[in-house]
Amino acid sequence: MPPVVLQLRAVSRVFVGASGSIAAVDGIDAEFRAGTFTAILGRSGSGKSTLLHLCASLDRPTSGAVLVDGRDLASMDDDALARLRRTTVGLVFQFFNLMPQLSIDENALLPIVLERSPTAADLARLDALIARLGLTHRRTHRPELLSGGERQRAALARALMPSPRLLLADEPTGALDSSNATAIAGLLRDLAHDDGVCALAVTHDERVAALADSVIRLDDGRVVGVDAGRGVRSS
Numbered sequence: 001m002p003p004v005v006l007q008l009r010a011v012s013r014v015f016v017g018a019s020g021s022i023a024a025v026d027g028i029d030a031e032f033r034a035g036t037f038t039a040i041l042g043r044s045g046s047g048k049s050t051l052l053h054l055c056a057s058l059d060r061p062t063s064g065a066v067l068v069d070g071r072d073l074a075s076m077d078d079d080a081l082a083r084l085r086r087t088t089v090g091l092v093f094q095f096f097n098l099m100p101q102l103s104i105d106e107n108a109l110l111p112i113v114l115e116r117s118p119t120a121a122d123l124a125r126l127d128a129l130i131a132r133l134g135l136t137h138r139r140t141h142r143p144e145l146l147s148g149g150e151r152q153r154a155a156l157a158r159a160l161m162p163s164p165r166l167l168l169a170d171e172p173t174g175a176l177d178s179s180n181a182t183a184i185a186g187l188l189r190d191l192a193h194d195d196g197v198c199a200l201a202v203t204h205d206e207r208v209a210a211l212a213d214s215v216i217r218l219d220d221g222r223v224v225g226v227d228a229g230r231g232v233r234s235s
């Protein structure tokens with residue numbers, strides 16, 4: 001079996017506010033392997049983004065543990081976590097978060113430039129990714145000139161540039177029409193199956209779930225259903 005890339009052990013995140021406390025994520029146990037595409041489905045407010053931020057080390061659990069490649073994120077200092085986010089984890093946010101003043105090429109190269117000077121191999125990877133994502137004709141454009149689907153693909157190109165083992169996408173089809181949504185979901189599945197990426201998308205979009213290898217349903221921060229093994233290849 002392929003290795004476990006992401007493991008959640010009794011993970012909870014409680015927010016304390018003036019009107020009381022909310023367990024946005026409430027005791028989740030799960031593991032995600034290389035080469036699989038999982039959709040985490042839930043209605044608005046069910047805890048999807050909170051869970052994804054915990055997986056990406058952008059937030060810390062109130063209790064429980066998040067492990068990436070067997071390492072407990074709680075045992076890592078801020079520098080180590082920042083490095084993990086730059087090298088191992090690819091993140092696609094709910095609202096793209098592309099830099100408006102940079103071209104699509106420059107946006108995609110950003111995670112590399114933050115680490116080091118791009119090499120010829122980096123630029124070749126950029127070319128290949130831009131072509132694979134159908135952005136060749138848009139690569140010198142700034143995000144404002146792109147359609148929603150193109151922006152989403154540009155955000156994916158940026159997330160994929162460092163060759164992450166773990167790809168986390170928050171509502172990757174939220175702003176897209178049906179054909180673009182299906183294309184993005186298919187791409188996430190291909191990245192898992194062809195490149196061995198452990199891909200995880202949180203969404204309320206059943207079209208994404210239809211293309212995932214397994215589906216986890218969330219409500220009020222808890223897992224209320226698991227549909228594993230759909231679409232998983234026999235190899």
Ligand SMILES: Nc1ncnc2c1ncn2[C@@H]1O[C@H](COP(=O)(O)OP(=O)(O)OP(=O)(O)O)[C@@H](O)[C@H]1O
Pocket residue numbers: 015016017022023024042043044045046047048049050051204
């Ligand atoms: N920083 C915060 N402080 C207090 N409460 C929060 C915070 N972030 C999220 N919550 C609460 O936690 C719950 C889950 O929020 P979350 O953003 O994870 O939902 P979601 O499933 O991603 O929703 P959507 O589909 O609308 O993006 C909500 O009730 C929300 O109000």
Ligand SMILES: [Mg+2]
Pocket residue numbers: 048049050094170171
């Ligand atoms: Mg959300």
